Amino acid sequence: MSTTIAERARELSAAREPFVHATVVRAQEPTSARPGDDAVILPDGSIEGFVGGACAESSVRAAALDTLRDGDTLLLRVLPDGTDTFPDTPGARVVVNPCHSGGAVEIFLRPMLPAAVLGVAGNTPISAAVATLARFLDFEVVEAGDYYGATAVVVAGLGKGEPEAIRAALDAGVGHVALVASRTRAAALLDELTLTDDERARVHAPAGLAIGARTSSEIALAIMADVVRAVRCDDLRPPAGAPVVRPRQAVDPVCGMTVTVGPDTPHARVDGEDHWFCCPGCLARFTGG
Template structure:
């Protein structure tokens, strides 16, 4: 039984460009990994490249050493989460390649070669869903067309919105389920129909798991729209309230439709600049606050699952290759006979898992 799921084997017989096109068509984030420097003996060449998905699938070629693939896969996933490109160096002695702008890691396999790999995150184009054909909605669609976003205009009559050519797509339906199906997962939604069908736009955003649902409405109408959206989406009203931002837009004392649209666009830009790691940090902060609140309740003396400190040592010796494994919290591990063993790479972990007895030797203590 492993303490960490090993990465899927590199798929070397693929057209990397085709994989990228498929991921882009499905709006899936990924990272490009390109070998930019090598020192033999390594099996990769400068220019070799691969694609790493957010699930840890590696398609392509960055060298055959399992430890190099593990490091590239792990760091590529971190690149996807942070949204920032990185240069990674892998060498027997990381200090020999360490420099400003490069993250160096030890080559823990038997190879003495060196690899430097550039990791570039690729995020799907943001889909901004503008609900309504009001002057505010039309202005927002026009302004947003200047950004790297796909603008979907949702109206009850598609013919009435033909004067907004900046929209990437126009949906002539305001049914929440149909809209959610059409726009895909996690769009940004702004409901600005001026009361015509804002509730249905909010419900569509909730059903599509939108990270941002902005509503242009008075407090009184927003409360009514939230209640109605809860019924339409079949979601608890408190969950809908938590998902909705009202009044939407940054506070710039906007009154004219174009000014309101500009304030909405500023808020959209702020939301799109947040990386997955920012969101995770915010969620972690919320969970920490909830844990602290729970600790002050009647059950504060009870033990809680998942709060026990880890028993992983700071370092360990790989029983397969004999190398010292630093930072065992991230290292591959295998449970055997009630004991946890840590490895420099998944290749060593796989070898141990297959034949553990061949690497452990005899127990020196023998009962009399």
């Protein structure tokens, strides 16, 4: 990673901003990119750095936005029209570069998503074990009462501060609140809170999967297994904040490439219909200019 891009990546990570790190891993002349060139792509489609010319950049932008949505890494292979220079690679996506300059390039796209946040309420051996295991699982652990942005909250006060912690988590919009309590005590506590049906559905009590856990570490394992299951199987997400504005995309009518529409995207309005292009060459071919 180049120094400038590395510094930018650290800034984005510290601010918990999602981005994609793109690195050129292989290039064939006459492409302008070279192995080691890299860039970051932000959720609005903007690219900081260099991974190729205008045509390659359009393909990188579209593919990077896809990786931000699904969280999977991707090897993007951009080839000149009518060629298959690079051998097939499992897990790679191939796009055609219609630019006359030619050249082939492979770019590795790695989405960098903020770590999931887990709130832990309580000062008990169970809460300590949950926090330790959560950090091992790459969660960011918050042990204070501000749970905005948390994916899940574990309430393990064992009788101390539980109503306040549950209320704070629900008010913050947390979708998975795990209460460490017996079934009987949990039912009595939740009845006292007079929760709505939606709020009650978000509270999981007793907390964790039923694995016969006894020790604090085993209980933590059961709780975190249920949180991971909710994230991976039920698509549990942190509370929605400001809506994410996805950049508009269009298909180049000449080469069929998906392009991200921005102020600098080549554009033509013909017979009352707007068209966007990957490069000035496709625009000229379409308009006969």
